[in-house]
Amino acid sequence: MPSSSTAPDSMEPEVVVTEEDLATTDEILKQHQYDRSEMIAILLGVQDALGYLPVPVLKHLAERLEVSPISLFGIVTFYTSFRLNPPGRHKCTVCMGTACHVRGAVNVLKEFERRLDISAGSTTPDRHFQLETVNCVGACAIGPLVIVDDEYHGNITPIKIPRLLRRLERDKAEDVT
Amino acid sequence: MTGKIRSVSELHEFQASLKEELQGDRTVITLCAGPGCAASGADNVAKAFRKHIEEMGLTDQVTFKCTGCHGFCALAPVVAIDPAGYCYEGVKQADVKDILERTIIGGEVIEKLLYVDPETGEPVLYEKDIPFYKHQDRILLAENRQIDPDRLEDFLAIDGYSALAKVLDEMSSEDVIQAILDSGLRGRGGAGFPTGLKWQIAHQQTAEPKYIVCNADEGDPGAFMDRGIIEGNPHRVIEGMCIGARAIGANQGFVYVRYEYPIAVQRINQAVDQAREAGLLGENILGSDFSFDLKVVMGAGAFVCGEETALIASLEGKKGEPVQRPPFPVESGYRGKPTVINNVESWTCVPHVIGKGAEWFSSIGSEGSKGTKIFSLVGKVKNTGLVEVPMGTTIRKIVYDIGGGVPNGKSFKAIQTGGPAGGCLPEDLIDLPIDFEALTKAGTIMGSGGLIVMDESTCMVDVARYFTRFLEEESCGKCYSCRKGTQRMRELLDDICEGKGTLDHLDLLEELGETVNNASMCGLGQNAANPVLSTLRYFRHEYEAHITEHRCSAGVCAALIRYFIQEELCDGCHACSKVCPVEAISGEKDLEHEIDPDVCITCGSCIEVCPTDAIIIVSGSGEEA
Ligand SMILES: Cc1cc2nc3c(=O)[nH]c(=O)nc-3n(C[C@H](O)[C@H](O)[C@H](O)COP(=O)(O)O)c2cc1C
Ligand code: SF4
Ligand code: SF4
Numbered sequence: 001m002p003s004s005s006t007a008p009d010s011m012e013p014e015v016v017v018t019e020e021d022l023a024t025t026d027e028i029l030k031q032h033q034y035d036r037s038e039m040i041a042i043l044l045g046v047q048d049a050l051g052y053l054p055v056p057v058l059k060h061l062a063e064r065l066e067v068s069p070i071s072l073f074g075i076v077t078f079y080t081s082f083r084l085n086p087p088g089r090h091k092c093t094v095c096m097g098t099a100c101h102v103r104g105a106v107n108v109l110k111e112f113e114r115r116l117d118i119s120a121g122s123t124t125p126d127r128h129f130q131l132e133t134v135n136c137v138g139a140c141a142i143g144p145l146v147i148v149d150d151e152y153h154g155n156i157t158p159i160k161i162p163r164l165l166r167r168l169e170r171d172k173a174e175d176v177t
Numbered sequence: 178m179t180g181k182i183r184s185v186s187e188l189h190e191f192q193a194s195l196k197e198e199l200q201g202d203r204t205v206i207t208l209c210a211g212p213g214c215a216a217s218g219a220d221n222v223a224k225a226f227r228k229h230i231e232e233m234g235l236t237d238q239v240t241f242k243c244t245g246c247h248g249f250c251a252l253a254p255v256v257a258i259d260p261a262g263y264c265y266e267g268v269k270q271a272d273v274k275d276i277l278e279r280t281i282i283g284g285e286v287i288e289k290l291l292y293v294d295p296e297t298g299e300p301v302l303y304e305k306d307i308p309f310y311k312h313q314d315r316i317l318l319a320e321n322r323q324i325d326p327d328r329l330e331d332f333l334a335i336d337g338y339s340a341l342a343k344v345l346d347e348m349s350s351e352d353v354i355q356a357i358l359d360s361g362l363r364g365r366g367g368a369g370f371p372t373g374l375k376w377q378i379a380h381q382q383t384a385e386p387k388y389i390v391c392n393a394d395e396g397d398p399g400a401f402m403d404r405g406i407i408e409g410n411p412h413r414v415i416e417g418m419c420i421g422a423r424a425i426g427a428n429q430g431f432v433y434v435r436y437e438y439p440i441a442v443q444r445i446n447q448a449v450d451q452a453r454e455a456g457l458l459g460e461n462i463l464g465s466d467f468s469f470d471l472k473v474v475m476g477a478g479a480f481v482c483g484e485e486t487a488l489i490a491s492l493e494g495k496k497g498e499p500v501q502r503p504p505f506p507v508e509s510g511y512r513g514k515p516t517v518i519n520n521v522e523s524w525t526c527v528p529h530v531i532g533k534g535a536e537w538f539s540s541i542g543s544e545g546s547k548g549t550k551i552f553s554l555v556g557k558v559k560n561t562g563l564v565e566v567p568m569g570t571t572i573r574k575i576v577y578d579i580g581g582g583v584p585n586g587k588s589f590k591a592i593q594t595g596g597p598a599g600g601c602l603p604e605d606l607i608d609l610p611i612d613f614e615a616l617t618k619a620g621t622i623m624g625s626g627g628l629i630v631m632d633e634s635t636c637m638v639d640v641a642r643y644f645t646r647f648l649e650e651e652s653c654g655k656c657y658s659c660r661k662g663t664q665r666m667r668e669l670l671d672d673i674c675e676g677k678g679t680l681d682h683l684d685l686l687e688e689l690g691e692t693v694n695n696a697s698m699c700g701l702g703q704n705a706a707n708p709v710l711s712t713l714r715y716f717r718h719e720y721e722a723h724i725t726e727h728r729c730s731a732g733v734c735a736a737l738i739r740y741f742i743q744e745e746l747c748d749g750c751h752a753c754s755k756v757c758p759v760e761a762i763s764g765e766k767d768l769e770h771e772i773d774p775d776v777c778i779t780c781g782s783c784i785e786v787c788p789t790d791a792i793i794i795v796s797g798s799g800e801e802a
């Protein structure tokens with residue numbers, strides 16, 4: 001079934017959701033007139049605003065929309081774009097689409113996994129890096145493609161990865177742990 | 178925009194005034210800001226152009242615009258200069274001032290920015306003479322180059338919405354449907370169903386309201402035709418949908434765009450707003466009795482949602498699981514009402530059919546497949562990008578004349594058509610014309626137009642495994658045959674790739690493949706074995722070599738290959754040992770180096786940097802892969 005980073009980390013401390021997060025969620029619900037057929041747009045909106053979909057927020061959504069938490073959870077885990085864990089500070093997304101695959105995306109992903117010591121779909125323990133994969137973003141002509149914090153980088157090989165990562169390490173000191 | 182356009186004659190007046198405004202003797206600099214070019218720094222180039230044009234006081238002579246994909250993405254970022262018709266490639270921020278000073282003011286060509294034809298070694302001055310473009314027939318894509326997709330005015334200036342006006346002014350629903358039927362247009366999203374027939378069935382339905390949908394889910398990983406159109410020419414899609422809605426009697430439509438295309442989402446939303454403001458969407462379009470509006474809906478990353486019944490479920494806010502057909506969506510679709518779903522490119526063809534006539538459209542293409550088709554030509558081919566050719570064009574023409582062949586002196590091995598559920602065709606079929614019938618006969622499908630070129634360093638077993646894993650992950654899980662079948666096939670392929678396969682694995686794969694295709698409900702499962710079956714049909718020897726000789730001749734399957742430094746060629750320059758991420762390479766400076774196969778993680782970095790090509794991949798009993 002299509003799902004990527006949707007299993008909540010079991011090692012996570014209890015997720016804390018603020019009043020503000022719930023208010024943001026309510027605001028988004030209102031924009032969509034509490035319409036259940038807008039479920040995916042609502043979930044995407046909440047995820048955009050909060051960075052991920054915390055389980056307590058999902059429960060809150062289920063209550064407001066009068067659907068069972070199970071069916072809501074079913075939707076969230078069905079689509080790959082939803083994530084149940086807080087994002088990392090920097091997101092590296094490796095394209096695993098066909099065009100990138102035949103040009104060596106597997107080695108690119110392996111090298112990211114090795115250097116960050118995490119597997120795709122997860123975040124480093126300090127939440128500095130988040131590693132994701134995507135099946136094509138439409139820039140196939142310049143694959144293998146990696147997206148680093150929304151910026152596209154074409155023709156990536158394992159050799160180019162240390163430089164990409166080094167740039168992202170500069171603000172490590174600012175991380176709140 | 179200046180308010181609503183209230184009638185067909187007002188539209189024509191407005192178009193004429195825009196044309197006049199945009200013509201004249203201005204030089205037009207067109208920068209491609211499509212996906213490939215944007216990823217190669219087009220944004221900064223655009224900023225530089227705007228700044229320098231202003232600073233150099235050229236605003237009165239020069240129009241600068243950013244457009245969607247021009248097609249030849251391999252040259253990214255590309256700049257076209259009109260009316261001269263020059264094309265500059267690989268343009269950097271630092272080149273911008275030079276272009277303005279030397280080409281725009283000085284009238285001189287900058288040779289280092291021209292494309293060099295590898296055949297002749299000569300620079301090519303005009304875009305139209307570049308082989309990549311010369312061998313195409315660009316009808317849909319040609320417009321990308323002409324319009325700034327942020328501006329409705331640009332679209333109107335190329336007679337945009339004239340086909341809609343014609344429909345409102347002089348055609349009945351029946352006329353429109355007849356024209357689409359006569360044109361021979363078949364759906365561009367996969368199955369090639371005749372578009373006119375689909376509309377006719379929808380038109381005959383008595384249930385109300387009716388809906389229309391644009392399928393912009395573009396799930397094929399490795400294809401970006403639809404992204405190219407939506408980002409480059411969003412109003413053409415809207416115009417096509419308006420015409421379709423008028424023909425079947427719908428007042429509401431949806432554009433379902435994948436979440437992974439944020440720019441496409443923004444462009445189509447903006448275009449919908451512009452169209453509404455101009456009276457081209459909404460109540461009483463162009464003063465007629467026809468009302469129609471559009472809503473843009475985002476998918477959330479599930480390949481199966483491109484399947485029409487799953488797409489409808491997703492539109493309704495549910496899990497995108499397919500349901501049994503019949504009833505087909507034309508009878509019972511969105512909220513149980515008649516719903517016409519067409520692909521982006523199908524909708525884009527519609528205004529051209531209406532504007533230029535069914536006869537014109539049906540004069541292009543092959544016997545059973547009419548018009549042009551856009552392909553996304555990617556993988557191991559020199560000229561990657563978006564290609565538009567008449568249906569029935571041969572693979573050879575696309576790969577060699579347009580694509581320039583395989584790079585790095587390697588040889589062509591196969592081409593994959595039809596996306597994950599398509600198939601791979603071998604070199605002997607290179608003269609096959611690409612149309613719906615010919616591809617199906619050869620054991621693959623047209624799909625939506627992804628063409629992935631593979632060379633000698635692509636392992637066909639690995640490719641089959643790649644697609645099978647993709648389908649395993651994307652199967653919605655409803656059918657046992659699809660859910661479990663893709664998993665079992667992938668496990669068998671894993672074994673083979675890891676050197677643990679037996680010849681029995683091949684028989685099992687074939688048997689299982691047939692079952693999966695026959696027993697599954699939707700198009701995903703029904704074609705899920707195509708990658709395996711087509712590679713077994715044409716590349717069985719590669720499977721056998723993996724099994725009996727533990728040999729991956731492409732040098733891809735990590736468990737079966739070894740990186741090896743040829744002593745006699747190694748200069749001991751340390752280049753490889755410097756980049757090796759795991760210190761697998763040892764050797765004194767200026768003496769031969771050696772790779773420890775137990776440490777090597779087969780990342781390929783050393784081969785990339787070795788200046789003397791001393792490093793090779795060996796497989797099987799030690800021969801070069
Ligand atoms: C698994 C699966 C995925 C599909 N993905 C797409 C897609 O991404 N885009 C598309 O236009 N059609 C896709 N289709 C085909 C649609 O179901 C449908 O046939 C098509 O959108 C109809 O439009 P057309 O007649 O204009 O081709 C897919 C079909 C299947 C079975
Ligand atoms: S064939 Fe596969 S994807 Fe299609 S409905 Fe069945 S399980 Fe789902
Ligand atoms: S393939 Fe990679 S890991 Fe192996 S020797 Fe070369 S650089 Fe090192």
Ligand code: FES
Nearest residue numbers: 095097100136140
């Ligand atoms: S396959 Fe990687 S961008 Fe399309």
Ligand code: FES
Nearest residue numbers: 209211213214250
């Ligand atoms: S993105 Fe610029 S040519 Fe394709």
